[in-house]
Amino acid sequence: MRFRDQDIVFATGAHGQSKGQNFEIPTANPTNYFHVISNSADLPRLSIDGKLFLPASNDRKRNGKLPLVMVVPGSLGVAASHVKHAETVVTDGFAAFVLDSFGARNVTSTVANQTQFSFAASAYDVLAAWQVLAERPDIDASRIGAQGHSRGGSAVLTAATRRFADAVVGAGAGFRSVLAAYPWSGHQFLDPSVDETEIRVVMGDADEWCSPMQVQGHCQAIRLSGGRATMRLIGGAQHSFDRGTGIENVADASVSPAAPTAYIDNDGAFIHPLTGVADSKLVDRDLMVYGLKSGYGRKGAKIGSRDGDAEVFKTEMLAFWRRTLG
Numbered sequence: 001m002r003f004r005d006q007d008i009v010f011a012t013g014a015h016g017q018s019k020g021q022n023f024e025i026p027t028a029n030p031t032n033y034f035h036v037i038s039n040s041a042d043l044p045r046l047s048i049d050g051k052l053f054l055p056a057s058n059d060r061k062r063n064g065k066l067p068l069v070m071v072v073p074g075s076l077g078v079a080a081s082h083v084k085h086a087e088t089v090v091t092d093g094f095a096a097f098v099l100d101s102f103g104a105r106n107v108t109s110t111v112a113n114q115t116q117f118s119f120a121a122s123a124y125d126v127l128a129a130w131q132v133l134a135e136r137p138d139i140d141a142s143r144i145g146a147q148g149h150s151r152g153g154s155a156v157l158t159a160a161t162r163r164f165a166d167a168v169v170g171a172g173a174g175f176r177s178v179l180a181a182y183p184w185s186g187h188q189f190l191d192p193s194v195d196e197t198e199i200r201v202v203m204g205d206a207d208e209w210c211s212p213m214q215v216q217g218h219c220q221a222i223r224l225s226g227g228r229a230t231m232r233l234i235g236g237a238q239h240s241f242d243r244g245t246g247i248e249n250v251a252d253a254s255v256s257p258a259a260p261t262a263y264i265d266n267d268g269a270f271i272h273p274l275t276g277v278a279d280s281k282l283v284d285r286d287l288m289v290y291g292l293k294s295g296y297g298r299k300g301a302k303i304g305s306r307d308g309d310a311e312v313f314k315t316e317m318l319a320f321w322r323r324t325l326g
Contacts, residue, residue: 002103003078004049010087012056018090020051025099027128030120033158033187034280037167037268048125050099053090054138060093060326067143067325068095068133072126074150074240075110077102081243081310082149085317092318094325097133099152101125110151112252115285119187120268122151123158127168130159130175143325145177147317150209150240153183153201157218160197163189163266177324179317182239184210185218186287189264190271192221199229200320202313204237208301211257234312240303242313247304255301259291 008020028043030036035043060067069089073082078100086096102108107116126146134141148156158164160178162171177198199222203212212233222229238247260273270282273290291297 003051003098003100004103008051008083010053010090012091018053018055020053020098022049023052023097023132024049025125025129025132027125028121030118030124032118032268032270032280032283033120033164033264034268034270036120036124036164038280040167046104048099048101048104050097050129052133053086053096053098055090055093055095057093062140062143062326064138065140066095066138067321068097068139068145069321069325070097070099070126070129070133070144070146072099072146072148072152072155073101074148074152075114077108079243081240084244085147085242088314088318089321092322094321095139097129099125099129111250112254114151114254115283115288118284119151119154119158122155123164124168126155126159127165127174131169134173143176145179145321145325146175147179147181148183149181149242151184153180154185154187156180157183157185157199158187160194160199161189162193162195163191163264163268167268177320179320181242181313182207182210183215185214185261186259187262187264188218188221189266191225191266192218192227193225194222194227194229197227198324199227201229201231202234202316203231204234204239204241206236207239207257209239209253209255209257209303214257214261217261232316234309236306237309238302238304238306241305241309243303243305244310245304247302247306249300250303251300253301254297254299256288256291256296256298259294259296262287
């Protein structure tokens with residue numbers, strides 16, 4: 001069942017209930033980042049959807065408007081943990097929007113094949129959702145944050161990168177802050193500037209899907225460009241350590257955490273790791289096939305939580321949103 005067809009109601013304690021409202025998001029299906037930045041006239045269009053949850057409390061309102069946290073799932077689509085995170089922030093007085101990039105594309109999982117739609121499309125979805133939510137009279141456009149998990153973490157980092165965001169929502173517009181949980185940083189812009197958007201990454205050092213070192217390098221590049229980016233590395237934590245479910249091996253997962261970073265030129269073209277040449281025709285699949293042929297790829301990777309991991313993430317999440325969105 002698609003996420004939009006599920007009837008989800010949060011119990012918000014003394015404040016009552018919050019029922020999810022479906023919203024359509026006009027977005028696009030770019031083939032790569034170049035398609036967005038330098039050739040947007042022929043972007044294939046489609047609509048995706050998500051659910052908006054509003055708190056009963058008005059404690060965080062300013063001038064009658066609420067701050068909002070957008071939750072962006074990873075390669076398995078919307079999971080119970082993402083809905084739980086949304087419920088947690090709503091109970092704390094924030095509005096929340098859970099984005100579903102998969103349902104409208106008839107994709108159930110990208111675990112075995114991340115090229116069913118591009119990483120550029122994932123980031124475009126996040127910014128397209130920001131545009132819709134920022135226009136709501138009850139939402140404070142200056143206090144919208146994006147929280148992405150795994151592939152969703154990659155999407156929110158790209159959505160915060162000005163080279164990409166400027167092409168979609170215009171100069172200076174976009175997220176106040178971004179929380180990326182165990183993201184993949186295999187695609188990085190040569191110019192990683194995020195301007196005023198504050199970046200926070202939370203990741204486990206036992207992650208078998210994504211490289212902590214690659215993400216550390218990404219955060220450092222953002223800092224060197226003048227941005228604010230910090231990372232918390234959690235000892236022994238696996239990928240998706242916030243799920244609250246036991247650790248298991250996902251046998252069909254196709255991963256290559258040790259593959260070289262694919263950098264992106266200012267016009268959005270990938271720079272091939274072997275040639276050092278930017279090519280606007282390169283797409284995600286080209287770089288992933290290169291990684292596999294070079295021996296970096298493997299099947300199977302662990303996912304899940306140890307005792308206490310999910311609570312660690314909850315504490316980190318709430319502290320970040322309270323500080324950056326108020």
